[in-house]
Amino acid sequence: MIAHTTTQQSAGGCTFTFERPAPGVMVVTIQGFDKGELGDGPLREIATGFGLGGPLELFIDASQASGAVPEVSDAWTRFFAERRRDLKSVHVLVGSKVVQLTVAIAQHLSNTGSLVQLYSDASIFADRLRLARER
Numbered sequence: 237m238i239a240h241t242t243t244q245q246s247a248g249g250c251t252f253t254f255e256r257p258a259p260g261v262m263v264v265t266i267q268g269f270d271k272g273e274l275g276d277g278p279l280r281e282i283a284t285g286f287g288l289g290g291p292l293e294l295f296i297d298a299s300q301a302s303g304a305v306p307e308v309s310d311a312w313t314r315f316f317a318e319r320r321r322d323l324k325s326v327h328v329l330v331g332s333k334v335v336q337l338t339v340a341i342a343q344h345l346s347n348t349g350s351l352v353q354l355y356s357d358a359s360i361f362a363d364r365l366r367l368a369r370e371r
Contacts, residue, residue, distance in 0.1 A: 241256045250268035251266070260289050282315075309338050317345075327365070
């Protein structure tokens with residue numbers, strides 16, 4: 237069994253925290269506005285979870301994120317499209333309409349169908365995460 241690990245990346249008022257609470261599960265918590273100062277660091281960190289026992293179930297808590305520049309949104313869109321086979325599902329908790337719209341656009345443009353699920357209710361997001369940890 238993989239030990240629970242946590243790493244963090246931070247720059248320019250934006251922080252990403254990456255947790256691996258169970259094999260095949262990664263939780264990414266985003267705080268602040270992502271202006272792209274971290275480059276592709278967050279996506280590279282997520283990719284470290286690929287190939288460790290099947291597709292990765294990704295949980296993104298963006299409830300404390302306030303947005304991202306278009307270049308960052310475009311990078312996430314490409315990532316979802318290019319790495320779809322490596323992702324079992326992507327669950328995104330949003331806290332603002334701006335972030336919800338940004339993620340919805342990325343979801344649509346990535347042509348990944350129902351891979352990305354949006355949540356505005358933290359309890360439903362937490363239930364999905366609990367179920368993933370128990371598998």
